[in-house]
Amino acid sequence: MHKQVYSFLLQNGIDCSYNEKLDYILLNIPIDGETFQLIMRFPKYYPYSFPKILLVDCKGYKIPHRYTDESLCLYDLNEMLPDPDNYLEDALMTVNRAKELLLQSKNQDNILDFQWEAVEYWKSKANGKVDVLLEDSNTTRLIWTSKLIQNHYIACDSQEKIKEFVGDTYGLTTKNILFEKAFFVNVGKKLLLMLDTIKDIHGLIPKEDLPLFFEFLIQNTGKGVMIICADNGKGKCFLALRIELLSGNVDYTMESIEEILELNHEREFLYMECKNFQMKRLFTRGGDGNVNFDKNCLVIGCGSVGSYLCKAIVDIGIVKSVTLLDNDILSVDNIARHLCGSDYLLFDTYKVEALKRELNKHYPTLECQTIHENIWEYILYENEFFDTFDLIFICVGNTVIEKKMIQMIKEKKIQKECIILWVEPYLIAGHALFIQNSIDEFTERNIFDYRGMFKSNVLENSSQYLKSEAGCQSAYAPYAGFEVQKFVQDVIDVYYRKIYKNSQKNNYELTWIGKIKWARKQHLDIKPMWRAKEDRYIDFKRIDI
The missing domain is CATH 3.10.110.10 (Ubiquitin Conjugating Enzyme)
Known part of the structure; x- marks a missing residue:
């Protein structure tokens, strides 16, 4: 051949x-x-x-x-x-x-091709790595680094975030972790050709940022990690390196630092591969880049529905930050239909903490806060808390809480967009209320029946299908993990396409039909209007007109 x-x-x-x-x-x-x-x-x-x-x-x-x-x-x-x-x-x-x-x-x-492939060229010469956990790529500043293993560093604005990342992502202890200052510099549009020596790097730094560069060298006695953000003509790119200057027994001061740099101008630096964990970068390289990150979200209830919902709203690219509120401990009974698994069961772990760690495994720079308190604390005593968010998801599966939240929206104690999700036993159906406007009497009549129950429920008296085990355990609704994931994905898909991208603010109701065919065979008590529907049918309508 x-x-x-x-x-x-x-x-x-x-x-x-x-x-x-x-x-x-x-x-x-x-x-x-x-x-x-x-x-x-x-x-x-x-x-x-x-x-x-x-x-x-x-x-x-x-x-x-x-x-x-x-x-x-x-x-x-x-x-x-x-x-x-x-x-x-x-x-x-x-x-x-x-x-x-x-x-x-x-x-x-093709001289500009060097510029466009600067990152690949740099990576080919790298003898170390830096995991970069920075969202702000515009501001030149001092940041923190910690050495993970030989020539592998973590870089972030926050020491606490580095600890979380090391523990959650790599599963390593953070007890004896050490930190040192690093220098992040945005050099703008610069030629990135033939960068080999300290002189080349020195010449790359904008004049107005040199004092901060000098401060970095003085604080670290001439050694440390630098991250360069540059526009190579196709967009922003990160280049990481580590320098170690020789001072010749001269103390590092603002008066001596330029002299020390002059002595080291021909000295080479250590090329390091930059692993950029920025949310925008992850969604551009691992998706279509069509994201906004514009919603500060609150998720109340981090059980099965809430956990998969958190992953979905982050995956779809609308989350700027997310706060998780739930006071339950994750248990072995949860994990078959929960985003979090058995690796959180060795010690008692709040669902919000387990979920935060799970989300951060995929999105290490995601801004995520946790609150493991009872929701009634905020409903009864701190209801101004809710209006600090742009979008509130209520996934508690508790009619009393859901009705109270609806009442607070009606009374304008909550004036932000709310989405209430709940499911029926066996996930015969799932439901979502999208409240963007005030709740008037017409909207309220569309939500509740004459008994004050949710009008859209598919099963008659769905509580008769709850299950309980021996002992004093509370009853639970049986449904499979796959079904709840499908329900949540479809709800968020409809929200994204028909509500999020729509400038008009209205109130909507969604009913998602799950295993209705199976329910008919089992002779479950289905309301007449839903009996002939097919599995995966979605009914989506306005409830404020």
């Missing part, structure tokens, strides 16, 4: 020779009077991967798109895959792409 590639290249005018012993093809590529030598090697899984092209001598030209082994990056495998049935044509195309890269490099037509 490799000899066939060699013969095909010759037939197509490529000056080359085949080294049978070492199994590679030597290519002689003429570019404007100069000949570049390239080596074509064949990967282990060829022709299911492209041939590899290595540059023998760059002849002094700056050639981008090179790996550390001098092979050329000629394909983005997210955009183009090899064609094993046409491997000969693939080989010729690979050579032609290499020729084009060399021609552009010789003519300096």
Whole structure:
């Protein structure tokens, strides 16, 4: 097969020779009077991967798109895959792409490619890592770092956040954790070419930020982690490094620091790979980037519905911050239908704390607060608390609390957007009330029946289907974890598409039909208007007109 590639290249005018012993093809590529030598090697899984092209001598030209082994990056495998049935044509195309890269490099037509691939170039030279837990990428400032293991650091504005991250994400003890100052600098639009020495980094820092840079060096006696935020022409990127200056027995002071820097101008720094945990970055790289992060949310009730709801509202990109309110302890009875699992059961753990840790595993920079108190404390004595949020979710499965919250909205003691979610046994149905406007008598009549019960309930007297175990345990509603996840996902999807993106503020009701077909077979007592519905049917309507 490799000899066939060699013969095909010759037939197509490529000056080359085949080294049978070492199994590679030597290519002689003429570019404007100069000949570049390239080596074509064949990967282990060829022709299911492209041939590899290595540059023998760059002849002094700056050639981008090179790996550390001098092979050329000629394909983005997210955009183009090899064609094993046409491997000969693939080989010729690979050579032609290499020729084009060399021609552009010789003519300096692709010099900006160095700028655009600065992060990858930096990463290829890295001998350490920095986990960056910063949301503000605009402000130059001193931050905190902590060394996790050899040449692996965590960087954040808050020491407490670093401790949480180390414990929740890596499961490590934080008892003896040590901190040192680090320097975060926003350099704006700067060329990021050929940064190798302390002098290069010094020259990159804006003049107005030099005093803070000097302060960082003085506080840390010339050593520490730096994070550079730069605009490389395609957007913001982070570059991390660690410097260690030699002072020659000169004390680090504001008077001596420039002299010390001058002594170290040719000294190299340690390149470090930057792991950017910014929410915007996570949603851009791991999603479509279509997020707003504009809602300060309160979630009351962090059981099954509340836990999956928290994950959904963060996943969909509307959460700026979230506060979790629940005073229950997570138990073994919860975990089959809860976002949090058995790893939180060794010690008594409040649901809000377990849920916060679970959310932070996915989104380490998410702003999340917890309150493990009884909701009645706030309803009865501190109801001004609710208006400090933009959006309130009530997921308590308690009619008394739900009706009290509706009354407070009606009395304008709560004047923020509220969403109440509850489910019926076996998740025959789930419900959501979206309250954006004041509650008038018309809205109230649409919510409650003549007995003061929720009018939209699908089952007659659903409490008859509650279950309880031996002893004095409270009754519970049976339903499966999969069903509650599907219900919550559909509710948040409808909210996002039909309410969140709609500038008009109205009141809505959603009824989600779950296992209605099964309920009919079991002869459950279903209200007439719902009996003929199919599983996964959604009824969504305004209740204020």
